[in-house]
Amino acid sequence: MNGDSALHERYDALQARISAACSRAGRDAGTVRLLAVSKTFPPARVLELASLGQRAFGESYLQEALPKISACRDERPDFALEWHFIGPIQSNKTRAIAERFDWVQSVDREKTARRLAEQRPASTEPLNVCLQVNVSGEATKSGCDPAQAPGLAGAIAALPRLRLRGVMAIPAPTDDPTLQRAQFASVRRIYEALLDAGHRLDTLSIGMSDDLESAIAEGATMVRVGTALFGSRPRQQPAI
Ligand SMILES: *Cc1c(COP(=O)(O)O)cnc(C)c1O
Numbered sequence: 441m442n443g444d445s446a447l448h449e450r451y452d453a454l455q456a457r458i459s460a461a462c463s464r465a466g467r468d469a470g471t472v473r474l475l476a477v478s479k480t481f482p483p484a485r486v487l488e489l490a491s492l493g494q495r496a497f498g499e500s501y502l503q504e505a506l507p508k509i510s511a512c513r514d515e516r517p518d519f520a521l522e523w524h525f526i527g528p529i530q531s532n533k534t535r536a537i538a539e540r541f542d543w544v545q546s547v548d549r550e551k552t553a554r555r556l557a558e559q560r561p562a563s564t565e566p567l568n569v570c571l572q573v574n575v576s577g578e579a580t581k582s583g584c585d586p587a588q589a590p591g592l593a594g595a596i597a598a599l600p601r602l603r604l605r606g607v608m609a610i611p612a613p614t615d616d617p618t619l620q621r622a623q624f625a626s627v628r629r630i631y632e633a634l635l636d637a638g639h640r641l642d643t644l645s646i647g648m649s650d651d652l653e654s655a656i657a658e659g660a661t662m663v664r665v666g667t668a669l670f671g672s673r674p675r676q677q678p679a680i
Pocket residue numbers: 477479500526527610648649650664665666667668
């Protein structure tokens with residue numbers, strides 16, 4: 441199969457899915473941004489998708505992401521890609537994240553936010569941040585407890601060099617659309633409570649390849665899609 445045309449077809453099909461989900465929800469298709477999750481895929485695939493018009497890309501593994509960001513920038517500086525870090529954040533890795541990414545969606549502790557704020561270079565735009573919340577209560581998942589969200593959001597919003605944009609969540613995977621909706625609805629309620637508390641937010645980052653319709657029905661403003669765009673990832677993920 442010609443990789444180029446397969447990617448093009450999947451990109452078109454994904455945009456059609458997003459539009460259909462928006463129209464079912466009575467929403468304008470322009471209200472949902474697509475984050476292309478390129479983890480495990482090489483710079484060439486990123487640039488192929490960028491040449492179709494995609495600009496925002498998400499990465500979970502810092503070691504893999506840093507050379508990829510450099511390679512894409514060196515090859516096509518004109519694309520001016522926007523890079524989002526969406527993986528677990530180790531304390532000793534915050535500097536590279538603060539220096540090389542435009543967004544971090546996986547902030548779930550004040551200590552991480554403080555380090556990112558201190559390490560964000562003064563010469564760049566503030567780092568866009570989403571607070572990751574854990575609505576499925578799984579001990580192994582990252583994300584703060586929903587009860588901590590108001591306090592953490594306040595702490596992040598008060599830090600210099602960071603711009604709190606919203607909330608990100610990865611609910612427990614399920615095929616049941618009712619359960620998908622229920623989990624996304626609890627994320628939406630956290631987001632709305634922060635809006636009510638006066639935070640100026642525009643990003644509700646929920647929904648991935650298998651559940652983006654449910655997320656859009658619950659108000660997602662950003663969906664993070666890997667598999668449905670690039671195909672299935674190798675089972676062996678690169679070491680962090
Ligand atoms: C890998 C990943 C995605 C994309 O998942 P797909 O099911 O491949 O679409 C989205 N969000 C996060 C945080 C991820 O780690």
